[in-house]
Every structure is written in C-alpha cells, then in structure tokens.
Amino acid sequence: MKTKLNYAMGFIMLAAGVLNASFSHDVNSITATFETEASSRIETFTFPSNGKMEKGKIYLPAAYDTNKDLPAIFLIDYTEQHFKIAMDEFEKVIDGVRQIEGFDAVVVSLESIPDVDAEPDTYQEHYELFKDMAAYVGETYTAHTSRTFIGKGSESGIVLVALFLEDEEPSVFDNFIATDPSGPYARALINLIENQTHSKSRSNKKLHFSFSTSNNRALCTKLINTIDNAQYPWLQFESVKYTDSNYENTYPVSFAAGIKFVFDK
Known part of the structure; x- marks a missing residue:
C-alpha cells in the first residue's frame, strides 16, 4: 500500500x-x-505476496506528474551466483529509458537485492513475486497495458522461462529482455522448447536476448538457434552476441538496446 x-x-x-x-x-x-517541481523521483512501497508484505521501489519520471498512463519495466535483481555481482542494475535500466528521447516509463524492482540462488527449480516462486508486484503497480501507479520483464544472469533465466510458461489468460508481461543467462537456465530453456512442454499459441510477445564473452558461447548460440528454429508466429525476437564485451560491461548496453527494441525506438 x-x-x-x-x-x-x-x-x-x-x-x-x-x-x-x-x-x-x-x-x-x-x-x-x-521531490522538486517537475522532477523524477524514486518511491518505496509495500505489496502483498504469498501471505506476507514485500518491499518494492519505483522510479517515476518527471512526466508522471502529468501523465500516469506510462508503461512499466520490472527488473528482477538478485545476488548473482554465476557471474560477478552488480549493484547498479536499477540505475542502468533507468539510464536505458532516459537514453530514448521523448520516451518515458516507470521502472520497478524490489527495494533491496535478495541473496537468492535463482535456479530453474525455484522459478515459480520468483515469478509469482513479480506477478504480485505487477498487480500492485497496476492498481496503484499505472494501469498501462505494456509491462516489460528484464534481468541479467540467473535472473534473466526467470525472465526467459516466464516468456514461455506464464499463463496466457491473464498474461502479466508483454516484453522480455534477458542478458547472460546462467548455464542451468539456458539448458532448461533448450529442453523446454525442444520437448514442446509449453503452449505454442500465445498473444504477441517481444524478446531481446544477448550474451557476453563471459558466458558459454556455444550454449547461448544453441539457445538462440533453438528459439529461431521454433519459428513462433507470436514472437518478435532479436539476439545480440557481444563478442568484445564481458559480463560487467555488457548489461548497461544490453539493457538499453533491449528497451529500444521492445518499444520500437
């Protein structure tokens, strides 16, 4: 509330x-x-999830004072288990929004960075947390129908699985931005797609996927090819291989590129 x-x-x-x-x-x-007049700000809030109250934060651009019908970008950010920890992901998503002239969006995440090992077998509990957060933000801040799910490292695996497994009615997220997924999630996604253990019929979605030199190139390339070969008519897909940039330097660039892609900027 x-x-x-x-x-x-x-x-x-x-x-x-x-x-x-x-x-x-x-x-x-x-x-x-x-706040000051006509300035951007960050607010904190609490929302119910799985029988308890969780804490979140939301970036509101200056335009929010006069236009509350803005798209929402939800960042999933946990303590990284497979790559070096980054503490500025929330700020980098905001930077990605600000780089687009004439474009505004709210950016939402948990208030703190939980020390969580986000493995495939725990996907559902992490997804449900952000599903509940999205419901609260929709009721309290913006009812805009465009919602983007973004993450890097292990958390990007949750983003990718959500693309294929979240319930179609009602669907929570429309756009998905994932960079440098962990090996366990990349393999789980390949198996999911190859075994067709998901719904083939979905409403239109967008996915921006990328990986850096720090990741398993062969595995990430296989995941890209697997998604391409599936030829989903409902999916607009863009992939980027950052061949001269490591994990620490890629996510600020890939976040911005993904935001531009999913919003056609």
Whole structure:
C-alpha cells in the first residue's frame, strides 16, 4: 500500500530559492518521497505476496506528474551466483529509458537485492513475486497495458522461462529482455522448447536476448538457434552476441538496446 508522508517545514528563504519538504503516514505502508517541481523521483512501497508484505521501489519520471498512463519495466535483481555481482542494475535500466528521447516509463524492482540462488527449480516462486508486484503497480501507479520483464544472469533465466510458461489468460508481461543467462537456465530453456512442454499459441510477445564473452558461447548460440528454429508466429525476437564485451560491461548496453527494441525506438 502506497502512502506519502507529509510534513510542512515552512519556507526558508535563501538566495538560491525556496526549500519545501513534505511527508504523510499510514501504518500499513510507508512511501518516502523527496521531490522538486517537475522532477523524477524514486518511491518505496509495500505489496502483498504469498501471505506476507514485500518491499518494492519505483522510479517515476518527471512526466508522471502529468501523465500516469506510462508503461512499466520490472527488473528482477538478485545476488548473482554465476557471474560477478552488480549493484547498479536499477540505475542502468533507468539510464536505458532516459537514453530514448521523448520516451518515458516507470521502472520497478524490489527495494533491496535478495541473496537468492535463482535456479530453474525455484522459478515459480520468483515469478509469482513479480506477478504480485505487477498487480500492485497496476492498481496503484499505472494501469498501462505494456509491462516489460528484464534481468541479467540467473535472473534473466526467470525472465526467459516466464516468456514461455506464464499463463496466457491473464498474461502479466508483454516484453522480455534477458542478458547472460546462467548455464542451468539456458539448458532448461533448450529442453523446454525442444520437448514442446509449453503452449505454442500465445498473444504477441517481444524478446531481446544477448550474451557476453563471459558466458558459454556455444550454449547461448544453441539457445538462440533453438528459439529461431521454433519459428513462433507470436514472437518478435532479436539476439545480440557481444563478442568484445564481458559480463560487467555488457548489461548497461544490453539493457538499453533491449528497451529500444521492445518499444520500437
């Protein structure tokens, strides 16, 4: 439940201008907001999932003040188990949005980075958490029908599996951006597609997939070819092989490229 804390501290007249700060309080949830006129901001919120309250955060661009019907991008970000940990993924997704002139979106993630080993056999619990987050954001912040699921490393495996296994009615996500999936997830995806253990008929989706020199080139290439060979009529698919960039340097670029692709920019 989102709330704002409002308090008035008055006006302190300075040569540089006027400082205003405000807060409001609700016992069930706290959202702290610090803002200036026509500025972007990050709010925190709580939402129910699996019988308990989880904490999330959301980036709201300056345009949100006058247009709340904005697409939402959901970043799944856990402590990486297979590659070097990155602590700035949320900021890099925001940077990717800002790089597109005339485009705005809200960016959503968990407030903290959980220490989770996101393996294929735990996919469902991670997906359900973000499904519940998307429902809350849709009710509270933006009801725009475009939702993008984005992640890197092991978390990108969750993104990829969601593309193929999430229920069609109602479908939560429309666009999927995945970079450098772990080996266990890449193999699980190949098996899933080759064995056709998923619905072949889905509404239109977009997938941007990429991998770096830090990953298993042969395995990632096989996954790309497997998706291509399936020739899904409902899937618009773009893949990128970063042959001169490692894991640490690829995700800021691939996040931005994926956002441009799924939003036709």
